[in-house]
Amino acid sequence: MADVKINPTLCENNQLCFDICPEGVFVIDKGKVVVAQPDDCTECFMCVENCPTGAVSID
Numbered sequence: 499m500a501d502v503k504i505n506p507t508l509c510e511n512n513q514l515c516f517d518i519c520p521e522g523v524f525v526i527d528k529g530k531v532v533v534a535q536p537d538d539c540t541e542c543f544m545c546v547e548n549c550p551t552g553a554v555s556i557d
């Protein structure tokens with residue numbers, strides 16, 4: 499199971515991870531992107547590679 503994390507210090511809420519994730523792991527909650535369904539992550543690393551501030555990590 500992937501441990502998908504958004505570093506709150508680095509995140510600027512650009513929401514690219516939400517836009518790009520093919521599995522719907524991220525949702526927008528009260529205007530802010532959050533990890534909602536980490537169990538659905540297939541570890542494609544699209545979110546990690548496309549986050550402009552390097553805020554997303556997969557362990």
Ligand code: SF4
Nearest residue numbers: 519539540542543545
């Ligand atoms: S690694 Fe891929 S499947 Fe997992 S959260 Fe990121 S974009 Fe979604």
